[in-house]
Amino acid sequence: MVCEGRVFRPPRLRTVARYAPHVRVRRISRLSQPTFRLVALLSTLATTWLVASYCMWLRKLFSTIRSCAPRCSSRTTRSFSPSQAGAGFPYALLEHVGRRSGRAHVTPVGAFPFGDGFVIGLSYGADVDWCRNVIASGHAAVKWRGRTFALERPEIIPMSTAVLQAIPPYFRLPARQLKQFVWLHR
Numbered sequence: 001m002v003c004e005g006r007v008f009r010p011p012r013l014r015t016v017a018r019y020a021p022h023v024r025v026r027r028i029s030r031l032s033q034p035t036f037r038l039v040a041l042l043s044t045l046a047t048t049w050l051v052a053s054y055c056m057w058l059r060k061l062f063s064t065i066r067s068c069a070p071r072c073s074s075r076t077t078r079s080f081s082p083s084q085a086g087a088g089f090p091y092a093l094l095e096h097v098g099r100r101s102g103r104a105h106v107t108p109v110g111a112f113p114f115g116d117g118f119v120i121g122l123s124y125g126a127d128v129d130w131c132r133n134v135i136a137s138g139h140a141a142v143k144w145r146g147r148t149f150a151l152e153r154p155e156i157i158p159m160s161t162a163v164l165q166a167i168p169p170y171f172r173l174p175a176r177q178l179k180q181f182v183w184l185h186r
């Protein structure tokens with residue numbers, strides 16, 4: 001702005017010095033101002049690029065998860081078939097007879113060899129139907145690793161170190177949460 005033949009420049013405000021006289025206001029020299037602007041611009045561009053690439057990565061990740069979800073969930077929740085019992089994982093099929101209906105039932109359980117039989121973890125307590133059926137009938141059959149074992153004399157036992165040692169190491173951590181087991185003898 002030109003005023004009476006000379007260029008008018010508004011005065012620089014020194015608000016920091018007015019309120020805090022012990023703080024020195026450091027100005028950027030005229031030579032370093034373009035450099036400062038360039039650094040600020042480059043850092044802004046770099047930040048924008050990082051955020052955009054992170055968003056693209058997240059979009060790709062979520063689209064992969066979304067496309068995999070139907071296959072993965074059906075794979076993990078598929079019905080348990082007798083041919084898979086005990087084949088590579090600690091699950092077995094417990095064949096028992098209903099205490100009231102007399103019908104044969106098959107239930108997938110986590111069975112582990114223990115003593116002269118098998119122990120089965122009671123995740124939901126001893127009041128589950130299959131446990132009450134086995135205790136009422138006094139016998140059951142376990143299909144484990146392709147072989148069928150006829151078991152009898154079921155008894156409910158508490159968690160102990162001996163039972164924990166019967167469980168494979170990769171399954172011990174979740175098994176520590178169990179308080180009771182059913183021990184079926186051969």
